[in-house]
Structure formats: C-alpha cells, structure tokens
Amino acid sequence: MSEPISALNHASYDGIAKVEECGLQGMITLRGDLSDKVLAKAVKDATGQKVPGQREAFIDGDTGVCWMSTDELLVLVPYAEVEAKLATMNNALSGIHALAVNVSDARAVFRVSGASAREVLGKLAPVDLSKEAFQPGQIRRSRLAQVAGAFWMDDTETFRVVCFRSTADYVFNLLKVAAQPGSEVGFY
Amino acid sequence: MLILNCPYCGVDAEESELAAGGEAHLKRFGPGSSDEDFHDYLFMRENPKGVHLERWRHANGCGKWFHAARCTQTLEVFGTYSAQVFEPPKKIKDAITAKRPGWTWRDFS
Numbered sequence: 001m002s003e004p005i006s007a008l009n010h011a012s013y014d015g016i017a018k019v020e021e022c023g024l025q026g027m028i029t030l031r032g033d034l035s036d037k038v039l040a041k042a043v044k045d046a047t048g049q050k051v052p053g054q055r056e057a058f059i060d061g062d063t064g065v066c067w068m069s070t071d072e073l074l075v076l077v078p079y080a081e082v083e084a085k086l087a088t089m090n091n092a093l094s095g096i097h098a099l100a101v102n103v104s105d106a107r108a109v110f111r112v113s114g115a116s117a118r119e120v121l122g123k124l125a126p127v128d129l130s131k132e133a134f135q136p137g138q139i140r141r142s143r144l145a146q147v148a149g150a151f152w153m154d155d156t157e158t159f160r161v162v163c164f165r166s167t168a169d170y171v172f173n174l175l176k177v178a179a180q181p182g183s184e185v186g187f188y
Numbered sequence: 189m190l191i192l193n194c195p196y197c198g199v200d201a202e203e204s205e206l207a208a209g210g211e212a213h214l215k216r217f218g219p220g221s222s223d224e225d226f227h228d229y230l231f232m233r234e235n236p237k238g239v240h241l242e243r244w245r246h247a248n249g250c251g252k253w254f255h256a257a258r259c260t261q262t263l264e265v266f267g268t269y270s271a272q273v274f275e276p277p278k279k280i281k282d283a284i285t286a287k288r289p290g291w292t293w294r295d296f297s
Binding site: 054055068069070126140141142143148 | 196197198199201202204205248249250251252
C-alpha cells in the first residue's frame with residue numbers, strides 16, 4: 001500500500017508570520033437538514049461537538065465541526081480515523097436525507113501563526129479581520145486572491161486555512177508573499 | 189464597490205465574492221408555450237435606470253443564490269432576500285418605497 005502524503009508535505013516559511021502546511025487532515029463533507037436530531041447525534045458521535053450555528057466552528061486540534069452553509073457542515077477528524085468515522089456516520093444517517101463524503105484528499109490545510117497573522121490573511125481575503133469582527137470560534141468561507149478558501153482561528157494569533165489540494169501550491173505562494181519580512185501594514 | 193448582505197450566511201460580502209445571476213423573478217415559458225412567450229422569456233430583460241431586482245450567488249462563500257433589490261443609478265442597496273420566493277417580501281417593497289416612492293418594476297410596485 002502506498003503511503004499518503006499531503007500536497008506540500010509540511011512545507012513551511014518564516015516571515016512576519018509563520019506559514020506551515022499542516023499535513024494530512026481527515027475531512028468529511030456532511031450535507032443535510034442541520035436541525036435534524038439524527039444528524040446532530042452523528043456529528044456528536046464523530047467529533048464530540050454539537051451542530052454549529054451560522055458561521056460557527058467548534059474545533060479542538062484535528063477534530064471538530066464547521067458551519068459551511070445552511071445545509072452543509074465540514075467535519076474534521078484525524079486522518080487515520082476518517083474511514084471508520086465515515087462508516088459509522090453513514091450507518092447512523094441511513095434513515096434520513098443526508099450525504100456524507102470523505103474529502104480529506106481533496107484539500108490542503110495551512111497554519112498561519114504569529115502576531116501578524118491577521119495582517120497576512122487580511123491581504124488575501126476581502127474580509128474584516130479586526131479583533132471585534134473575527135475571533136476564534138468563527139469560520140469564514142471566502143476567497144484567497146483568486147481561489148476559494150476558508151479559514152478559522154485556533155487562538156488569537158493562529159489561523160488555519162483550508163483550500164483545494166489542486167490550489168495548495170498557489171495558496172502557499174500567496175501566503176509566503178503576504179508574510180514577507182518587513183511587509184507589516186500595521187492595520188490590525 | 190457593491191456590498192450585499194448574504195441572507196444565508198449573514199456575511200456582508202463584497203462584489204468579488206459574488207457572482208451576478210441576472211434578472212430576478214423570471215417566469216419560465218417552456219414546451220407548449222407560444223413562440224412569443226418563449227422569445228420573451230429567453231431574450232426580453234428589464235434594463236431600468238433605478239430600482240432593479242437581481243439574482244446573485246455567494247460564489248466565494250456559502251455558495252447560495254439569493255435576491256437583491258438595488259438601484260442601478262446610485263448603486264444603493266435596498267435589501268437582499270431569500271431565493272425561494274416569487275416576488276419581493278413586503279419588508280423589501282417597503283424599504284424601496286421609503287426611498288423611491290411610486291417605483292415600479294415589471295408587475296411589482
């Protein structure tokens with residue numbers, strides 16, 4: 001069996017913020033009626049979290065759940081457990097109108113950390129990243145320059161950024177340029 | 189820069205996150221309709237100077253379609269509302285009336 005590796009295999013860069021590719025992350029896209037009790041229980045069993053409300057993200061390390069839209073959640077689980085968790089979830093959801101799919105290998109995940117992390121993301125996404133507007137516990141789907149991306153904060157100085165695996169190299173280059181030494185804007 | 193509030197994810201999304209979807213509330217005339225109705229459905233669009241109702245999609249975001257009421261002359265936005273309706277809700281109509289008394293758009297006013 002070949003060994004799975006992530007898109008950029010833990011590449012990293014140090015500038016005004018530290019940019020790292022996080023490696024493999026188990027991800028399940030779950031679509032369905034978010035008010036359904038069966039769905040809520042499946043999420044709870046897989047992640048230990050309740051169903052998030054609008055733009056909320058409940059994440060602890062590599063396990064958690066994010067609100068993606070009114071009928072879509074992104075379930076994060078450790079990469080090694082994704083098939084088992086997905087099987088359990090599909091079993092639990094068999095009686096209701098819902099869909100769960102393993103998308104782990106279709107995505108890349110980055111961590112942007114440091115005092116200027118807000119600045120780095122703020123250069124790439126048309127999003128208000130001030131401390132009042134964006135905090136840990138929230139997720140924002142937007143664009144990073146020309147490609148789709150989503151991000152949330154693990155703590156007040158750390159972002160995790162998710163993009164498609166096919167755009168991983170582009171996004172890493174974007175983050176590197178945005179984090180160049182001496183490029184602080186001083187806005188946030 | 190046009191900024192619309194997405195009624196699904198609550199984000200004040202700027203234009204570069206959105207995709208324009210053309211005129212709102214089109215009624216489809218399909219198989220069995222007259223040639224004239226089908227022609228009008230395909231080709232005839234409003235091109236107002238003033239109040240306009242449009243479809244937008246939060247493409248770089250939650251991915252949902254929604255409706256927006258805005259003014260093509262001043263770019264003022266009167267409001268956004270769900271895609272699952274056949275006409276603007278009363279709240280939106282009232283908001284337009286407050287700013288543009290006597291407005292009409294197709295059959296709505």
